[in-house]
Amino acid sequence: xxxxxxxxxxxxxxxxxxxxxxxxxxxxxxxxxxxxxxxxxxxxxxxxxxxxxxxxxxxxxxxxxxxxxxxxxxxxxxxxxxxxxxxxxxxxxxxxxxxxxxxxxxxxxxxxxxxxxxxxxxxxxxxxxxxxxxxxxxxxxxxxxxxxxxxxxxxxxxxxxxxxxxxxxxxxxxxxxxxxxxxxxxxxxxxxxxxxxxxxxxxxxxxxxxxxxxxxxxxxxxxxxxxxxxxxxxxxxxxxxxxxx
Amino acid sequence: xxxxxxxxxxxxxxxxxxxxxxxxxxxxxxxxxxxxxxxxxxxxxxxxxxxxxxxxxxxxxxxxxxxxxxxxxxxxxxxxxxxxxxxxxxxxxxxxxxxxxxxxxxxxxxxxxxxxxxxxxxxxxxxxxxxxxxxxxxxxxxxxxxxxxxxxxxxxxxxxxxxxxxxxxxxxxxxxxxxxxxxxxxxxxxxxxxxxxxxxxxxxxxxxxxxxxxxxxxxxxxxxxxxxxxxxxxxxxxxxxxxxxxxxxxxxxxxxxxxxxxxxxxxxxxxxxxxxxxxxxxxxxxxxxxxxxxxxxxxxxxxxxxxxxxxxxxxxxxxxxxxx
Ligand SMILES: Nc1ncnc2c1ncn2[C@@H]1O[C@H](COP(=O)(O)OP(=O)(O)O)[C@@H](O)[C@H]1O
Ligand SMILES: [Mg+2]
Numbered sequence: 225x226x227x228x229x230x231x232x233x234x235x236x237x238x239x240x241x242x243x244x245x246x247x248x249x250x251x252x253x254x255x256x257x258x259x260x261x262x263x264x265x266x267x268x269x270x271x272x273x274x275x276x277x278x279x280x281x282x283x284x285x286x287x288x289x290x291x292x293x294x295x296x297x298x299x300x301x302x303x304x305x306x307x308x309x310x311x312x313x314x315x316x317x318x319x320x321x322x323x324x325x326x327x328x329x330x331x332x333x334x335x336x337x338x339x340x341x342x343x344x345x346x347x348x349x350x351x352x353x354x355x356x357x358x359x360x361x362x363x364x365x366x367x368x369x370x371x372x373x374x375x376x377x378x379x380x381x382x383x384x385x386x387x388x389x390x391x392x393x394x395x396x397x398x399x400x401x402x403x404x405x406x407x408x409x410x411x412x413x414x415x416x417x418x419x420x421x422x423x424x425x426x427x428x429x430x431x432x433x434x435x436x437x438x439x440x441x442x443x444x445x446x447x448x449x450x451x452x453x454x455x456x457x458x459x460x461x462x463x464x465x466x467x468x469x
Numbered sequence: 470x471x472x473x474x475x476x477x478x479x480x481x482x483x484x485x486x487x488x489x490x491x492x493x494x495x496x497x498x499x500x501x502x503x504x505x506x507x508x509x510x511x512x513x514x515x516x517x518x519x520x521x522x523x524x525x526x527x528x529x530x531x532x533x534x535x536x537x538x539x540x541x542x543x544x545x546x547x548x549x550x551x552x553x554x555x556x557x558x559x560x561x562x563x564x565x566x567x568x569x570x571x572x573x574x575x576x577x578x579x580x581x582x583x584x585x586x587x588x589x590x591x592x593x594x595x596x597x598x599x600x601x602x603x604x605x606x607x608x609x610x611x612x613x614x615x616x617x618x619x620x621x622x623x624x625x626x627x628x629x630x631x632x633x634x635x636x637x638x639x640x641x642x643x644x645x646x647x648x649x650x651x652x653x654x655x656x657x658x659x660x661x662x663x664x665x666x667x668x669x670x671x672x673x674x675x676x677x678x679x680x681x682x683x684x685x686x687x688x689x690x691x692x693x694x695x696x697x698x699x700x701x702x703x704x705x706x707x708x709x710x711x712x713x714x715x716x717x718x719x720x721x722x723x724x725x726x727x728x729x730x731x732x733x734x735x736x737x738x739x740x741x742x743x744x745x746x747x748x749x750x751x752x753x754x755x756x757x758x759x760x761x762x763x764x765x766x767x768x769x770x771x772x773x774x775x776x777x778x779x780x781x782x783x784x785x786x787x788x789x790x791x792x793x
Contacts, residue, residue: 274659300661312656314649325649328642329660337643344642387660 225288227252227391227421228273233282235265235272235445242268244445245282250391250438252287256423257432257453260442261465266425267309269442270393273423274306275299286391300329305389307380309396309425313368319379320364323351326386351386358382358412374405381412392416394424398431406431433457441465482625492617496689499617501722501729502624503685506631508709508721510678515707516716517639518671519651520577522569523703524585528676530592530698532558532683537605537693538598540612547613554684555677561588562676566669585703592695604694612688624685628722631678636718638674647671712753714760723761 228250235243242265250256260266271277275296283292291299314322324347328334355361358378381397398406410431426432439456441449443465449456456462489495515521532554540550565584572580592599614620638644649657650664658664687693709728714720735742757764
């Protein structure tokens with residue numbers, strides 16, 4: 225079964241067509257890469273899938289269910305987790321607490337008006353485990369505002385993992401990282417369970433191409449090429465789109 | 470350290486009536502508790518929820534009028550009137566929240582202001598029920614107590630209960646969610662939090678606390694008129710919150726203390742007390758932009774570390790007088 229299916233998805237802002245009639249399927253467990261020059265509409269596509277933006281036309285189905293009308297939080301409950309291209313963290317809180325808030329979001333405990341959140345050992349333990357996965361456990365008690373950019377990029381991923389998603393959307397997880405830091409994140413991504421469906425937007429070709437099973441190429445909001453990794457790499461339009469940039 | 474200070478202040482509050490020279494000052498102390506509670510209600514929304522409301526006096530007014538009409542006009546018992554005021558005040562918040570939360574930021578400010586003015590207009594114009602500009606006076610027996618000392622302790626007990634519950638709420642998962650929605654609403658919805666509902670809960674909790682302060686208000690003044698729910702009262706509460714420390718648990722109480730003291734004590738010596746109030750606010754904004762409570766904490770911490778660092782430095786100065 226397909227984990228995600230987009231059907232004739234379109235989005236325009238006023239007269240600007242940012243996404244035009246995009247249709248594609250992502251199978252369960254697939255690693256899908258989305259390529260495209262800056263301004264192609266990749267982030268907008270993620271915003272449509274996650275529910276931050278309402279499509280102008282078209283539908284989004286998650287594991288066979290049409291979620292086009294659902295608000296962001298309900299889609300999260302159905303298993304969509306995402307990272308943001310522009311870091312979206314709780315800067316005044318500790319690294320640990322960021323992850324605790326993320327894992328709290330998927331449980332009904334988030335409605336509890338009494339009882340200390342920080343004292344909840346269950347959340348603490350599961351958050352620490354996720355921090356170990358992204359190699360941030362040594363700075364768990366550090367305030368996010370005192371961490372480095374590379375650490376924040378990994379925390380961004382940790383937040384999404386804490387949601388225990390079925391479909392993970394990664395928006396440029398390597399942006400701005402040094403070579404070493406990229407290696408770390410690459411290892412981390414390769415270590416994720418194969419059952420997890422991942423869609424990644426990434427410009428770093430070395431990492432991205434090694435990661436992808438299939439690739440979708442966007443240009444000016446249109447789906448230019450969609451196919452297996454090798455087909456898309458070999459396709460002349462791919463080269464053209466990237467050379468044009 | 471923090472709990473020691475808290476214990477000390479609570480102890481002072483408990484014995485304060487016996488330290489004060491007379492009922493005039495006891496009355497002022499009680500007013501500080503009531504306006505402090507009102508400022509706390511504004512802070513729940515503004516400080517923790519990130520939504521500044523300019524219409525909170527409306528809730529205070531709805532509660533006080535409901536109490537006055539139920540107990541005074543219709544002669545129900547004070548406790549029935551308290552129940553009625555709690556229900557109607559909170560219900561008003563639930564309805565107003567539906568309207569106000571359609572907006573955010575500056576529009577939220579404007580729409581809460583408008584809602585507050587509607588309540589004020591009703592209090593002013595619906596004279597059959599509210600007695601218009603003349604207001605409603607409550608006689609003996611229509612309030613829980615007319616004894617200043619009892620009123621002081623009732624207000625102190627209610628305030629203490631609210632602060633304890635609020636402290637627990639802020640640390641709870643839902644409290645964390647309220648602050649999360651204030652700081653990163655987009656991330657919160659991505660994480661599965663229904664941001665609208667969380668804001669709505671914060672709005673109702675805030676309205677509920679304002680309702681409680683309205684019930685206390687009518688107990689201590691035994692009088693309610695449209696002036697109690699004017700825009701001035703709403704905006705003064707916002708000033709109390711900002712002056713005391715927005716988003717801090719106890720800051721609004723300090724802000725309320727400053728404003729009420731100035732209003733009552735300084736006004737006895739000078740007609741220009743609003744000017745004085747303005748100057749003090751200017752001073753606070755310039756010297757402690759984060760508010761009195763966090764500002765004092767920062768300055769004390771600075772002093773403490775300066776003293777700690779200062780001690781060895783003076784020692785080395787004595788060893789080498791030319792080292793400067
Ligand atoms: N909220 C918005 N309002 C108007 N235009 C937008 C909005 N979001 C994105 N755009 C425009 O849509 C285009 C695609 O943006 P984006 O999806 O961020 O591109 P990418 O992530 O591929 O670099 C850009 O031209 C951008 O200016
Ligand atoms: Mg982008």
